[in-house]
Amino acid sequence: xxxxKIVPVTPxxxxxxxxxxxxxxxxxIIDAGGDAQRIQQEVQALGIQVKQLWLxxxxxxxxxxxxxxxxxxxxxxxxxxxxxQFWLDMLQDVSAQYGFPIPEPVHVSTWLEGNEVLTxxxxxxxxxxxxxxxxxxxxxxxxxxxLLWAGDVLFKESIGRTDFPRGNHQQLIDSIHSTCFTxxxxxxxxxxxxxxxxxxxxxxxxxxxxxxxx
Numbered sequence: 001x002x003x004x005k006i007v008p009v010t011p012x013x014x015x016x017x018x019x020x021x022x023x024x025x026x027x028x029i030i031d032a033g034g035d036a037q038r039i040q041q042e043v044q045a046l047g048i049q050v051k052q053l054w055l056x057x058x059x060x061x062x063x064x065x066x067x068x069x070x071x072x073x074x075x076x077x078x079x080x081x082x083x084x085q086f087w088l089d090m091l092q093d094v095s096a097q098y099g100f101p102i103p104e105p106v107h108v109s110t111w112l113e114g115n116e117v118l119t120x121x122x123x124x125x126x127x128x129x130x131x132x133x134x135x136x137x138x139x140x141x142x143x144x145x146x147l148l149w150a151g152d153v154l155f156k157e158s159i160g161r162t163d164f165p166r167g168n169h170q171q172l173i174d175s176i177h178s179t180c181f182t183x184x185x186x187x188x189x190x191x192x193x194x195x196x197x198x199x200x201x202x203x204x205x206x207x208x209x210x211x212x213x214x
Contacts, residue, residue: 003022004018004147004190006190007039009032010035010100014031015031015192016032016065017029018046023121027049029054029069033060040069051075055077055106055138057137059134063087064095064100066103066106067105067107077107078112080112080136081131083134083135083136091103092105112138113129124143126142130150130176132174134152134164135166139180146184149190152192154180156196156201157207159173159176176209180199183199185198
């Protein structure tokens, strides 16, 4: 069975997801944005073994602990799309600007394009390319549990910012409609920040995108 524990990390309370197969105890972590020691403690307490680190995009609050954890656990980094390379290259400088601890460099093992299928045990995750918040943003969808990891594309009754370098508002709106709103209404999603919601809820009540439904 697929299990998920959300661990808010960094002062931005980014939703780092520890995801594991209850049978094999194998795990992945989506967006290990910071607080590496806390993440390690959570993993140890759960008695699981992390096999990969997945990234939705290259912002510091999503990638800040990835370099350290990849080194400590000697595991690969999967994603995001290569268009976010410049964000990962700036990770140390941006962290210093925000007064965050200076993170270790992130070395991506496999860049994602979209339409790949990633696996954890017998569980499958569809990769969807969703640029706009950043040019290389991807999201992960598990159809078996109708669960989406939306990163900073879609939030409960809100959407991601597009005022960062190479952000694009129209591209973000288009991504939400093509990659998120094509999923079943009952699909739950874990956003990069804040509480979970459903696709159906956002279609009806998200003021940034609901006007185009129908």
